Each structure stands twice: as structure tokens, then as C-alpha cells.
Amino acid sequence: MSRGNDRQARAIRLGPRSVAALVLVSAVGVVAFGWPFLAPPGSRLTAHAQDAPWLFAGLLVLLVGVVAATISESGLGPKAVAMLGVLAATGAALRPIGAGTAGLEPMFFLMVLSGRVLGPGFGFVLGSVTMFASALLTxxxxxxxxxxxxxxxWFTMGAGLLPGPDRLRGRAELVMLAGYGFLAAFAYGTVMNMAGWPFMGGLASGIAFAADAPVTANLARFVAYCLATSMGWDLGRAVVTVVLTLVLGPAVLRALRRATRRAAFETAVTFEASQG
Structure with a gap:
């Protein structure tokens, strides 16, 4: 097979405006997740610790919508929309399978493989839409x-940013994707802990966020919170992602790549003039 045929198709090619929108929403997201470690003790933000997550949640809804719309304008054609719908529905259906059972969430491996094949732009939209659909479903x-x-x-987009999308294949690619899935599963759990941690208030004084405490003390509380509440769940998610990636990854990657080749996302649609 020629090198030209090995070039991996992308459902979405990110333009400057889409990249700028992704950078903006990611920067706001970092603040939304990490504000307890960014705001100094006694600031107005920490004084409203119970309100801040709600404010950031509303802001993130708007920003994610803006990013999705911006990426869509950059070339999310009908073929890509159809694949987005199929993969999002599949991911949403997979999520409840292991819900409540030690982090057994098979949807994560599908997000890793889809982001790898379809690229970071499609990956970001797919991850966001899948989580939205699964929330409605459950x-x-x-x-x-x-x-x-x-x-x-972020999780799905990161898989699309991994090196060697056009050249790396076989066992080496699977090991890389499994390693990414393992680390990203823990990263996902950690950032989600950051979103829920400020809600605790005084329910667990030893590990709860303290608005008047210095950053170092709150960081120690947060680490203790993660170890006490989610380490087992994150480990289960990571192990399941690795196992499914290694076992089912070859077949799923082949199917996704075959689908992208047949869809010919990057081929312009043309119409032949009728002969009258």
C-alpha cells in the first residue's frame, strides 16, 4: 500500500478559528476545575465556594456549545455528522453497562480509539456529545x-493528538493507546474530583475544601479526598480501558479506519450536470 493511501483521513480539519475556540474553552475549563488552587484565601471567589461550581457549570455549557458550533462550521459535513451520531449513541449505551461497579466503564476505550482514528477536532465534539447523551440516558x-x-x-481529543497517526500501526500503536487510556482514565477521575470537591463543605472536615486555608493545605486535602473516595474507581476504569483496548482494539481500529475511508470525509461532494 502506498504512503498516500496510508494517510489517515480526518472527519474534521481544524482551522485557526476552531483552534482558538478550543484554546479558549480549555483555558476557561482549567480555571473552572482548578479555581480552589488558583484563588487566594479570603478572596471573593473562595467566599462563595458553594456557588462557584454552579457559575462555572453554566459558563462551560455556553462555551462547549460555542466550540462545537465553531468546529461544525469548519467542515462537519453530513457524513461526519452521521458517524458522530453512531459513535455517540454507542458510547452513551456503553456507559451504563458498568455504572456503579468499581469504575467499569467500557465507553472510555471507544473514545480513545475513535479520537485516535478521527482526529482531535472530531474527538472533542464526540467526547462532549457522548457525555451529554449518556447523561440524558441515565x-x-x-x-x-x-x-x-x-x-x-479533552480525553478524546488527547487520543487524536497522539503521535504517528499515519505511520504507527500494530502492537506498538495498541500499547501506546492502552498506556494513554490508563493515564487519561486517572486524569479524568482527578479533574472530575476537582469539580465536585468544593461541594463537600463541612461534611468531611479533614478532606473538604477550606476557603480560608492556604493552597498547600487544600492541595493536601484534595489528595486525601482522591485517595479516600475515587482511587479504586479510577483504577477500575483504567484497567478496563487497557484490557478492552488490547483485546478489542485491533478489530475496532480496523472498522473505524475502513468506515473513514469509505466515507471519504475529505473528498468534496460534486454533482454532474444532467444531459438533456
């Missing part, structure tokens, strides 16, 4: 949903 709509959408968008 009734998990709340102030945490925009944070989940952004975190899953």
Missing part, C-alpha cells in the same frame, strides 16, 4: 454534567 443531569462534557472532550 438521568445524570446536574451541575457536574458540563464538567463531564469538557473532561471527556
Amino acid at each position: 438521568g445524570g443531569v446536574g451541575p457536574w454534567m458540563p464538567f463531564q462534557m469538557l473532561a471527556m472532550g
Whole structure:
């Protein structure tokens, strides 16, 4: 097979405006997740610790919508929309399978493989839409949903940014994707902990966010919170992602790449003039 045929198709080619929108929403997302460590003790933001997550949640909904619209304008054609719908529906259906069972969430491996094949732009939209659809499916709509959408968008986009999309194949690619999935599963759990941690208030004084405490003390509390509440869940998610990637990855990657070749996302649609 020629090198030209090995070039991996992209459902979305990001333009300068789309990249700028992604950078903006990611910067706001970093603040939304990490504000307890960015705001100095006694600031007006920390004084409203219980309100801040709600404010950021509303802002993130708007920003994720703006990014999705911007990326769509950059070339999300009908073929890409159809694939987005199929993959988002599949991911949303996979998520409830292991819900409530030690982090057994098979949707994560599908997000890794889809982001790898279809690229970072499509990956961000897919991750966000999948999490939104799964929240509606499972009734998990709340102030945490925009944070989940952004975190899953990052998770899936990151897979599309991994090196060697046109050259790396076989076992080496699977090992790289499994390693990424393992680390990203923990990263996802950690950033989602940051979104929910300020809600605790005084329910668990030893590990709860303290608005008047210095950053170092709150960081120690946050680490203790992660170890006490989510380490087992994150480990389960990471292990399941690795196992499914190594076992089902070859077949799923082939299917996704075959679908992208047949869809010919980057081929312009043309119409032949009728002969009258």
C-alpha cells in the first residue's frame, strides 16, 4: 500500500478559528476545575465556594456549545455528522453497562480509539456529545454534567493528538493507546474530583475544601479526598480501558479506519450536470 493511501483521513480539519475556540474553552475549563488552587484565601471567589461550581457549570455549557458550533462550521459535513451520531449513541449505551461497579466503564476505550482514528477536532465534539447523551440516558443531569462534557472532550481529543497517526500501526500503536487510556482514565477521575470537591463543605472536615486555608493545605486535602473516595474507581476504569483496548482494539481500529475511508470525509461532494 502506498504512503498516500496510508494517510489517515480526518472527519474534521481544524482551522485557526476552531483552534482558538478550543484554546479558549480549555483555558476557561482549567480555571473552572482548578479555581480552589488558583484563588487566594479570603478572596471573593473562595467566599462563595458553594456557588462557584454552579457559575462555572453554566459558563462551560455556553462555551462547549460555542466550540462545537465553531468546529461544525469548519467542515462537519453530513457524513461526519452521521458517524458522530453512531459513535455517540454507542458510547452513551456503553456507559451504563458498568455504572456503579468499581469504575467499569467500557465507553472510555471507544473514545480513545475513535479520537485516535478521527482526529482531535472530531474527538472533542464526540467526547462532549457522548457525555451529554449518556447523561440524558441515565438521568445524570446536574451541575457536574458540563464538567463531564469538557473532561471527556479533552480525553478524546488527547487520543487524536497522539503521535504517528499515519505511520504507527500494530502492537506498538495498541500499547501506546492502552498506556494513554490508563493515564487519561486517572486524569479524568482527578479533574472530575476537582469539580465536585468544593461541594463537600463541612461534611468531611479533614478532606473538604477550606476557603480560608492556604493552597498547600487544600492541595493536601484534595489528595486525601482522591485517595479516600475515587482511587479504586479510577483504577477500575483504567484497567478496563487497557484490557478492552488490547483485546478489542485491533478489530475496532480496523472498522473505524475502513468506515473513514469509505466515507471519504475529505473528498468534496460534486454533482454532474444532467444531459438533456
